[in-house]
Amino acid sequence: MLNTCQVPYVPSSAKQVENVMSLLKGRSGKMVDLGSGDGRIVLEAYKQGFRPAVGYELNPWLLKLSNYRAWRAGCYGKVFYQRQDLWKVNLSDCNNISIFLAPSVLPLLETKLLAELPDEARVVAGRFPFPTWMPTTSVGGGINRSWAYDIKTVRQKGQNKPEGCLE
Numbered sequence: 001m002l003n004t005c006q007v008p009y010v011p012s013s014a015k016q017v018e019n020v021m022s023l024l025k026g027r028s029g030k031m032v033d034l035g036s037g038d039g040r041i042v043l044e045a046y047k048q049g050f051r052p053a054v055g056y057e058l059n060p061w062l063l064k065l066s067n068y069r070a071w072r073a074g075c076y077g078k079v080f081y082q083r084q085d086l087w088k089v090n091l092s093d094c095n096n097i098s099i100f101l102a103p104s105v106l107p108l109l110e111t112k113l114l115a116e117l118p119d120e121a122r123v124v125a126g127r128f129p130f131p132t133w134m135p136t137t138s139v140g141g142g143i144n145r146s147w148a149y150d151i152k153t154v155r156q157k158g159q160n161k162p163e164g165c166l167e
């Protein structure tokens with residue numbers, strides 16, 4: 001259905017990583033980057049205390065690069081990079097999610113996240129916002145802008161439901 005061709009590897013800028021992490025400030029527990037690229041966001045999340053810090057990525061070369069970067073940072077074996085299709089991962093135990101994916105896949109991702117994430121989860125989107133969700137807050141500008149979405153609020157507002165289904 002969807003594949004990596006739809007979502008090319010473009011690493012987050014240093015400012016974008018900083019913005020994503022600032023929107024997760026004060027939170028803890030599991031942190032997952034969906035489509036983790038070279039692993040930079042996962043590594044930063046680990047450094048900031050998230051446990052476990054997990055990246056799902058399909059490209060085996062990027063997984064090797066992620067592990068190399070983790071090793072260089074003294075974090076090898078402490079951060080987890082897994083070769084998995086993000087569409088097939090069950091996210092029901094994830095409280096902190098970051099994504100930087102192509103706008104074309106975001107409508108479908110909204111549906112998956114709403115179906116699986118717990119109420120306490122916060123999702124941070126880098127560079128491209130979700131199409132129908134209202135963010136709780138955002139930070140930065142231009143290509144470094146990032147948006148935070150609290151799943152409980154998104155659910156309460158009945159976002160991403162077909163018209164006529166609002167409670």
Ligand SMILES: C[S@@+](CC[C@H](N)C(=O)[O-])C[C@H]1O[C@@H](n2cnc3c(N)ncnc32)[C@H](O)[C@@H]1O
Nearest residue numbers: 004007009010011012035036037057058085086
């Ligand atoms: C725009 S890059 C973002 C990389 C990283 N999250 C960052 O912010 O630096 C998107 C990544 O998602 C990966 N990707 C695309 N589709 C995927 C899928 N179905 N499952 C896992 N990873 C996927 C791509 O290989 C690419 O590395």
